[in-house]
Amino acid sequence: MSANSNTFDSVKAVILSAHKSTTSEEKVSFYNRWAETYDRDVAVLDYCAPSLAANSISSHFNAVREATVVLDVACGTGLVAKQMKKLGFGHFVGVDGSEAMLDKARETGLYQDLKQCLLGEEPLPVQWGN
Template sequence: MNTSHDVIARSHRLDGTPEQLTAYYSSWAPTYERDVTNVHYAGPRIMAEMFSRLKRQSPASEVTALDAGCGTGLVGRQIAGDRTITLDGLDLSHEMVTEAARTGAYRLLTSGVDLNQGLTEIAAHTYDITVCCGVFTPGHVHPVAVEGLLRVTRPGGHVLLSTRKRYLSETDFTERIESLCAEGRTAVVEHHADRPYTTDEPADYWVLAVP
């Protein structure tokens, strides 16, 4: 019998193509939340805590946010109680977005979006805060996807990311962030290393500022 650990581990062996990811998550969507609960997935909770802290620091009375790679809406559910937040979500998988719609947390939900393509569907500088939780993980998006997240976020806004620990060791994500900082396209406001993520692996959590 496949355990939740087995199902999640198989997702990390995908090749990152939209076709393979779409097929895998379309079948996983009905049991996704059960499986990530079984491995004590802490990402959405920690991301929501970071989001709430930024929101309290913002001078704006209302915030427009994007949950990029929203999945079944775990992050959205965490922040849905704040009526001063307008939240949109997007994901590659239609079935995952269908589950996210059941949360009632989102103004707008879009499926079929490949983060590797730079979020060209969205105008630049649209959101105050962009959240991307559980996406920068083996077998999924490439580090270049962070550039699209920065592009759709307004100057003065922030991008919140989680990066699974093994992803950092297997990709040039850290080097890409350093390059973007050197080019003046972002700045690292917070970087929390080796924080809780799942029972089998920690993650790093990032807050990037958009100049």
């Protein structure tokens, strides 16, 4: 899958097609198919959710950023970690159901660990505390 011509309308069609996926497995296979062109496609939409999320966390965060490990749930290709890195965060663990999205996140070199997990079906693969 890809929004071949990479126009606003073609990307919108890709996103609308996601609504055909009903189960978690179907949603994750949709993202497996979209992973290759995801970053390029969302750029066409001026997708600003990753920077909004990073700025929002940053503005409420008072601890030492360099010493903090950020758990990026549904990390996708790593767009949120890229924004948080610019704001001084440096350690990230990513979780996503899509292996193809995790491969893209791995290529960023930002994550110290990446875990595959189908949320809603499996427990979050992280240890709490410490």
